[in-house]
Amino acid sequence: MPLHLNLPQEDGRIANYRLTGRALPAATVAPKFNRIAYAAAHVVADPILDGAIDWESTLKFRHHLWNLGFKVAEAMDTSQRGMGLDWVGARELIGRSLREAKTVAGADTACGAGTDQLQRAQSLDDVIRAYEEQVGFVEKNGGRVILMASRALAGVAKNADDYARTYGRILQQAQGKVILHWLGPMFDAALSGYWGSDDFPKALETVLGIIEDNRAKVDGIKISLLDSACEIELRNRLPDGVICYTGDDFNYAELIAGDGMRHSHALLGIFDVIAPQASAALSALAIEDTDAFRKILAPTVPLSRKIFEAPTQYYKAGVVFLAWLNGHQNHFVMPGGMQAQRGIIHYSQVFRLADQANVLDKPELAAARMKTLLSMHGFHA
Secondary structure (H helix, E strand, O other), X not given: OOOEEEEEOOOOOEEEEEOOOOXXXXXXXXXXXXXXXXXXXXXXXXXXXXXXXXXXXXXXXXXXXXXXXXXXXXOOHHHOEOXXXXXXXXXXXXXXXXXXXXXXXXXXXXXXXXXXXXXOOOOHHHHHHHHHHHXXXXXXXOOEEEEOOOHHHHHHOOOHHHHHHHHHHHHHHOOOOEEEEEEOOOOOHHHOOHHHOOOHHHHXXXXXXXXXXXXXXXXXXXXXXXXXXXXXXXXXXXXXXXXXXXXXXXXXXHHXXXXXXXXXXXXXXXXXXXXXXXXXXXXXXXXXXXXXXXXXXXXXXXXXXXHOOOOHXXXXXXXXXXXXXXXXXXXXXXXXXXXXXXXXXXHHHHHHHHHHOOOOOOHXXXXXXXXXXXXXXXXXX
């Protein structure tokens, strides 16, 4: 029997919606990719203890990603880093996740190291010491480092040379190769003018200079500007051996597919949401079935664009919303109450697009939970 429910529209009217999506069948063989694919993972809040993390559910979700062939990007923006998850919580998350990864054959985890323990930076030296502390913690626990963009550095750096000095100091001390992190101001307004300029060509020259000066310590760079032309320009100019990781949650399908000459690898928050679909698509790409890759991923792009629509920093609410609908957690409560940053019309649109993208893994459960959310907002579903 078809599933139906009444959903509010953008104009406030109510319309009946019939679910049409089909969940993907479980893979029968272990997935193999020809792209490096990191999924930036969310955390599950304890719904009773304010500010606490449900560690069992949080780590269980990492197993979900590892089992689908993904590497995990830990304690990143998707985990509400700096927006509900502070360094104390992130440090515990990193430690627990790295220990858990050791129990899974082939599991790979890279961890965000930033400067969010600083209350207020007075100088570049303050920023450098904060980076050193976090990088040291990740490496001491056996993790690979993702050097996160720093609000503190953006606040005290006066020019491109200050970025070069800071990154140079940290990279030269790193034990292993590091992934750099270029996060645009649409994700965090405090990062406006990062790399010393709001002008992309100037910022690009600074980034490329830092990479060239520290080439032996840079694995790659994740770029999240939601602009495929900017990513392609960066990708085309990276030195041999340095990887471009797309963080573009608007244009990931085309960037991962590539142009026949170059392609991007992936470090994406949307992969938290569409993990089964992305795994199937990447498996198809690995056997050069690009038609299947595009067919699977194409309907997920409108969903991702809706989840990451402005104000983009609240995309985490859509990520956790779908984790709840798909049964990965038993509530829709987020650290800092971030679920309240999006409205019921937005969630209704996400629900509809998730169904159309075949992302609702358990349609009956998803419909029942959506009806519960609608009733809490005064709608009879």
